[in-house]
Amino acid sequence: MSAKKTSLKDIAQRAGVSMALVSYVLNGKEKESRVGQEIAGKIKQIAEELHYQPNHLAKSLRSGKTHTIGLIIADISNPFFANIARVVEDEAKRNGYTVIIGSSDENAEKSRDLLNVLINRQVDGFIIVSSEDSAEQVRDLQEKNIPFVLLDRYFPDIQTDFVSTDHYKAAFNAGAHLVKNGYRRIGMIAYDSQLFHMQERIRGYVEALTGNNVPFQKHWLKQIRISTIEQGVKAAIDEMLAMEQPIDSIVFATYSLAISGLKYINELRLNVPTDLAIVSFGQAEAFDLYYCPITYVKQPIGLLGKTAVEFLMKKLKHPQAEPSQILMDAELIIRDSSKTKQLVHT
Amino acid sequence: MSAKKTSLKDIAQRAGVSMALVSYVLNGKEKESRVGQEIAGKIKQIAEELHYQPNHLAKSLRSGKTHTIGLIIADISNPFFANIARVVEDEAKRNGYTVIIGSSDENAEKSRDLLNVLINRQVDGFIIVSSEDSAEQVRDLQEKNIPFVLLDRYFPDIQTDFVSTDHYKAAFNAGAHLVKNGYRRIGMIAYDSQLFHMQERIRGYVEALTGNNVPFQKHWLKQIRISTIEQGVKAAIDEMLAMEQPIDSIVFATYSLAISGLKYINELRLNVPTDLAIVSFGQAEAFDLYYCPITYVKQPIGLLGKTAVEFLMKKLKHPQAEPSQILMDAELIIRDSSKTKQLVHT
């Protein structure tokens, strides 16, 4: 049977000294606290022998710091977020922090639950990919003075720390790229969401058209309810193709939309890009393996994650500092799914 | 500025009673502890007003239970594991547990680090997807009497709780399916790993051939080092095709191998399934979107995750009980990538 875990007390007893001394030594405070060389050595040795491992709970209770951060993401099964999680975890570890991940599944209620659970667990701060209708939660955190950094999605009318891609610019580039390659009837399938990043992607797309002499038509933009992606996307594509002047290309505003869309496009036996050119947000193996590799917006995942952790660390050190905010550029990875339009003779 | 968090003491003071009473009431022990109706009501009300949230650290320190479980998975960027993580998280939450996820990246050292960090944090138990060379770590846990359940991968010569797919049977079915559909030169690309689940997949594949009158040839089996997937897979495929009697079909033993393999097959402009039929382990959008949808082994992710949590809960309640072990059946999802071989006239 396993011996009980060794505590400071055990070491103190063995060494015949008080717990205080042991604590000082094992925290490297021998100098400041004037601990004798000899006894310090002895303590260290005994700690070693007994495989002493400090109890984080007790430490945290005393210090008020858990060295734990809560990461709330919108959907762990989305490879973009899964990879963000990985980066954040690694980076946090490098800073001596542990991460507790929670997936809100794009659901404000679940997100609030997660926040509460993690606040109870005394996490030191949060990194959050906000879900719809969660502005209130963000304000709550501010009122409670709980440090946090918003990741990928932020609220323009709330002053917070955030790290995000420049969604507007990314969408603009995606749209402009299609125009440049000869497409003139460019649709977008997006979520029906008030979240700012989605609005920005839509705005970027619209302005890419209008800014390049392609008058935007309202019915080119389809906004899908997040709860019914599958049917929504099908209906949207059907409509886009049934128009008098059918769409010749689609920008998908997210990875999940693209997956649903491409499946349906396959079902319809449409050819990419001759029947329909495609550009999508998100990135994943699926895009590489598609018979015609998909042009996509590549967000700087590593940098996003690292910077979010960095900002949070800064915030933890200086809670009253001005918010740090940064918008990063996405890269448009150009593949065959959007290649220059071949004019067909009629 | 935020008022300090309210503690039992605050409530006690306001109510003019001792902390003990407050604790009894808020833990629903009013009856056993003979707390007066009146004061109980008052306490509850004050707790409400002050938005009392118990401090988990203190609770845990006292009780020795953190209601936290550590989930160590081999690779969070693999969709199979990401989904497992999601299921485990949900199921744990339903049981009142929080999950701390760590990705070992198939690396024994990282896995050991994670274990140590989480043990320090006093997690109550672990769910582990073991990585190579981590048998020692498993034995350590047993010696320390730390409850854990192995998930997806287990060690046949260590008596532990585990929840796994029947990898042998799954691979056997995959191989037999190819034989049945007319393929006779069936290759396998697997990892060069001693992990039992990989050995079982290989064994299943081999026996599917020999058991169905297709004499297995040693050079049909390629084992790739996990550190060099990309090149390894390319070389393997090259060799398979350069044989005097080239391979006509491949079983990929994991999702990552399949992704690399399919990319290369695309590069080579080979047609699936006419040039090369494919069956793979793992599941993901990529397989659905492939121009010729990929036949794959679908593991019962939801059930695996739920059962792992269930087993761990059981273990936490009855640490000395006999290990619970279960092997679940995978389902072979048959698509076009392995469809009946068309004989070509020579």
Next chain:
DNA sequence: TTTAGTTGCTTAATCGTTTAAGCTGATTAT
């Protein structure tokens, strides 16, 4: 009238740390 039992509450130890404050004896300064 004593005894026993019940009700409603408080006291204080405990979990494993950290750390300010205090104590002792030796050395140095005046």
Next chain:
DNA sequence: ATAATCAGCTTAAACGATTAAGCAACTAAA
């Protein structure tokens, strides 16, 4: 000779909860 300084240690409170044990006042039984 006395005071001040310093090195090297100990004491004890605190973090926020839980809970066994005990105490006082009252009721009911003998």
